[in-house]
Amino acid sequence: MTDTKQGPLKGLKVIEFAGLGPAPHAAMLLADQGADVVSVQRPGVGVVGLTGKPQAVKRGRTIVEADLKNPDDIATILDLIERADVIVEGFRPGVMERLGLGPDTVLERNPRIVYARMTGWGQDGPFAQRAGHDMNYIAITGILHAIGRQGERPVPPMNLVGDFAGGSMFLVFGVLSALYERNTSGKGQVIDVAMVDGASLIGQMQWDFRGQGIWSDERGVNTLDGGAPFYDTYETSDGKYMSVGAIEPQFFAELLDKLGLQQEDLPYQLDQARWPELRAAIAAALKTRARDEWAEVFFDSDACVAPILTYEEAPNHPHMAARQNLREVGGAMGPMPAPRFSRTPAGTPQAPTADVTDPNTIWRD
Numbered sequence: 578m579t580d581t582k583q584g585p586l587k588g589l590k591v592i593e594f595a596g597l598g599p600a601p602h603a604a605m606l607l608a609d610q611g612a613d614v615v616s617v618q619r620p621g622v623g624v625v626g627l628t629g630k631p632q633a634v635k636r637g638r639t640i641v642e643a644d645l646k647n648p649d650d651i652a653t654i655l656d657l658i659e660r661a662d663v664i665v666e667g668f669r670p671g672v673m674e675r676l677g678l679g680p681d682t683v684l685e686r687n688p689r690i691v692y693a694r695m696t697g698w699g700q701d702g703p704f705a706q707r708a709g710h711d712m713n714y715i716a717i718t719g720i721l722h723a724i725g726r727q728g729e730r731p732v733p734p735m736n737l738v739g740d741f742a743g744g745s746m747f748l749v750f751g752v753l754s755a756l757y758e759r760n761t762s763g764k765g766q767v768i769d770v771a772m773v774d775g776a777s778l779i780g781q782m783q784w785d786f787r788g789q790g791i792w793s794d795e796r797g798v799n800t801l802d803g804g805a806p807f808y809d810t811y812e813t814s815d816g817k818y819m820s821v822g823a824i825e826p827q828f829f830a831e832l833l834d835k836l837g838l839q840q841e842d843l844p845y846q847l848d849q850a851r852w853p854e855l856r857a858a859i860a861a862a863l864k865t866r867a868r869d870e871w872a873e874v875f876f877d878s879d880a881c882v883a884p885i886l887t888y889e890e891a892p893n894h895p896h897m898a899a900r901q902n903l904r905e906v907g908g909a910m911g912p913m914p915a916p917r918f919s920r921t922p923a924g925t926p927q928a929p930t931a932d933v934t935d936p937n938t939i940w941r942d
């Protein structure tokens with residue numbers, strides 16, 4: 578195989594057992610940074626999504642097809658595992674064991690392998706065998722209850738908090754931690770990555786605030802959940818929106834100055850009893866101009882104000898465009914690798930391809 582990879586993870590050999598959600602996203606992140614990721618999937622699956630278009634999350638992979646109910650294919654995959662550094666799988670607990678690819682079998686064949694297991698509920702506990710999705714996982718952590726407007730029902734934050742913030746990001750963190758430890762011990766290990774665990778940890782600040790007595794279980798009344806008028810979204814004259822996050826006093830003062838409001842005419846910033854009055858003043862001011870006009874006003878400002886853009890608009894924002902944060906890969910717009918490294922930068926992601934590679938030819942050179 579021709580090695581065209583670049584990035585800080587160049588040389589890392591990863592086997593991904595193809596699935597949905599955070600496991601393939603984690604594999605994409607590893608591939609983005611130079612890891613050689615082999616995706617094992619059922620024959621005939623390809624790389625297309627529900628619409629028939631290639632799934633960008635599968636970028637940068639080598640595709641291997643295998644029937645994991647066929648003993649010959651299992652034997653071939655076990656041979657490939659002997660040459661790998663990392664396994665990523667996202668099945669329910671016990672599935673890989675029943676296939677003959679569980680951690681005990683794999684670590685016996687390759688004691689140095691890092692075996693990362695991605696689930697919503699974790700490998701044990703009363704919900705371990707239950708189906709679920711992002712919203713269900715964060716529902717029992719307290720996080721979903723906290724998201725929404727005062728007096729209204731909780732709002733699902735798409736599938737960002739459980740699947741990706743609490744899932745794939747913690748899988749990557751776990752893999753890199755285990756690889757670091759392997760430098761000392763020479764041994765691999767199993768990583769139980771549960772979205773309920775990761776999402777809970779993402780919410781550490783709110784738990785800290787609760788411990789200090791400055792965060793209420795009532796949603797929409799706290800400083801960072803839209804309850805504070807200086808940390809919220811506001812409609813502009815053209816029906817679009819601005820984000821306002823002027824928490825610190827000096828930033829709040831600059832916000833008022835840019836809006837043409839006089840601080841002495843308004844309630845004290847932290848006087849929660851008068852927040853409705855302060856909110857009304859900010860809302861009225863922002864409603865006097867269009868979103869893009871306000872974006873220009875605040876462009877060079879420290880008031881912590883930014884326009885709320887659609888997916889269609891985001892790539893053309895001057896800052897996003899300058900950093901080339903969003904670019905086309907294979908005809909589809911999407912995010913580029915992050916974070917960015919000074920000495921071993923990641924390469925440009927390659928569009929997913931349905932080309933299938935013979936596993937017997939992988940990592941032989």
